[in-house]
Amino acid sequence: MSDDTKSLVRSTALRLFRERGYAATTMRAIAQEAGVATGNAYYHFASKDHLVQELYLDVTREHAVAARSVLAQGGDLTARLRGVMLAGVDAFAEYHAFGAEFVTVAIRPGSAASPFSAESSESRELSQALFRDLVEEASPEVPTVLRDELPELLWLAQLGVTLFWVYDGSPGQRRTRTLVEGAAPLIGRLVRLSRLPVLRGAADDMLALVRAVRS
Amino acid sequence: MSDDTKSLVRSTALRLFRERGYAATTMRAIAQEAGVATGNAYYHFASKDHLVQELYLDVTREHAVAARSVLAQGGDLTARLRGVMLAGVDAFAEYHAFGAEFVTVAIRPGSAASPFSAESSESRELSQALFRDLVEEASPEVPTVLRDELPELLWLAQLGVTLFWVYDGSPGQRRTRTLVEGAAPLIGRLVRLSRLPVLRGAADDMLALVRAVRS
DNA sequence: ATGTTCAGTTGAACATGTTCAACTCGATGC
DNA sequence: GCATCGAGTTGAACATGTTCAACTGAACAT
Numbered sequence A, B: 001m002s003d004d005t006k007s008l009v010r011s012t013a014l015r016l017f018r019e020r021g022y023a024a025t026t027m028r029a030i031a032q033e034a035g036v037a038t039g040n041a042y043y044h045f046a047s048k049d050h051l052v053q054e055l056y057l058d059v060t061r062e063h064a065v066a067a068r069s070v071l072a073q074g075g076d077l078t079a080r081l082r083g084v085m086l087a088g089v090d091a092f093a094e095y096h097a098f099g100a101e102f103v104t105v106a107i108r109p110g111s112a113a114s115p116f117s118a119e120s121s122e123s124r125e126l127s128q129a130l131f132r133d134l135v136e137e138a139s140p141e142v143p144t145v146l147r148d149e150l151p152e153l154l155w156l157a158q159l160g161v162t163l164f165w166v167y168d169g170s171p172g173q174r175r176t177r178t179l180v181e182g183a184a185p186l187i188g189r190l191v192r193l194s195r196l197p198v199l200r201g202a203a204d205d206m207l208a209l210v211r212a213v214r215s
Numbered sequence C: 001a002t003g004t005t006c007a008g009t010t011g012a013a014c015a016t017g018t019t020c021a022a023c024t025c026g027a028t029g030c
Numbered sequence D: 001g002c003a004t005c006g007a008g009t010t011g012a013a014c015a016t017g018t019t020c021a022a023c024t025g026a027a028c029a030t
Helices: A002-020 A027-034 A038-044 A048-071 A077-093 A097-109 A120-135 A150-167 A171-194 A197-214 B002-020 B027-034 B037-044 B048-071 B076-094 B096-107 B121-136 B152-165 B170-191 B197-215
Strands: none
Touching: A002 A027, A002 A038, A002 A048, A038 A120, A048 A097, A048 A120, A048 A171, A048 B121, A048 B170, A077 A097, A077 A150, A077 A171, A097 A150, A097 B002, A097 B096, A171 B197, A197 B002, A197 B152, A197 B170, A197 B197, B002 B027, B002 B037, B002 B048, B027 B037, B048 B076, B048 B096, B048 B121, B076 B096, B076 B121, B076 B152, B076 B170, B096 B152
């Protein structure tokens, strides 16, 4: 019964999260709806955060699928970045009403649902692989110096866009889409310009900074 | 007694927050330590978040004082930005152990302690005025095109640095300081370069984006 | 004096995340 | 067959943020 129970609790939790949001979905409601005792949910999932983490993984997978089909179409860095990020906005759209709650939970450093947490490694890898592909298979090619660091920077940028999205109250999250539509070509242009001697120094400094900060 | 009680609750809460952090400071403990009933704290402060907001205001004020004395020394954009941001890291340093909790609370869109909330307008204004001064009184002067938008962008950058700081587990938050030491000259350089014809287009696009996204 | 009002205060009650001692029951060992 | 073990399960208990009906007492009106 264990595996069955675990996946039953998970699917019930995800359904309730989707229907009611984070705060309105109590652990008691999840357990009751799944037909198990409250404590049983805790036997399978260490905390409510861990259930949110399951939702996060779910949404990441949806995003990955959509993004893969965007990336399969080729294109330059700008087009690919725009496509992947807009696919992200779409994947998240369903949750915008509760998005704030979820991101709040996810951003807490100790949280299992944090994009940086060990528990989230699966979704993090999935997502970061996306951005590696985005950069590496772009044509025309991204300058070699940038190729190592850019994927992670873009992944961070996506987290930033998500944070913006949380605060975006415009209908259909139009402002977030505007941000992506504007930022993608801007980043594409800066990457191209990084080859120029005037900017080469700034680009090198930036890469050095990223490496210094990481260690 | 009302005003007395209110400020007593506030100072007790702030003391306990400093001593024990956010989660370990219960509303009951605050009330008990202040010698009032639990419900009384709620009569004066709508929620625990509102008490955190008081702490946020306190820290912002400390930062403003330190930053003002940095700005009084003149200097170029890089030096001023570096000084103000490092003063911020210092002002926050005392809370790093609990910083994660506080920022988590502060970032929740509905929270009173959110930097974007109506309740935080006082600290937000205080902080944004700092960055306006930082930009406007810098010498050599910041290019005119940038002068309107740059202060708010730098204020947002400071929020970003704070977010980084939350996740920074290095001793003395060395990585955050490294980030500031590296980012300040980088931003200074990019601002100077924005005058060049090659970058002028990118700079204009970025400003247009900021304006488009804001509305 | 007496009654009225109301800001300030009280503490019990409530909802919810989480913990835990006890129970079930199939598998395993003898 | 019987005892033992332990993964899985139960529901009551606990801690804490928050709410609320009731109480207090000073200020004011009559």
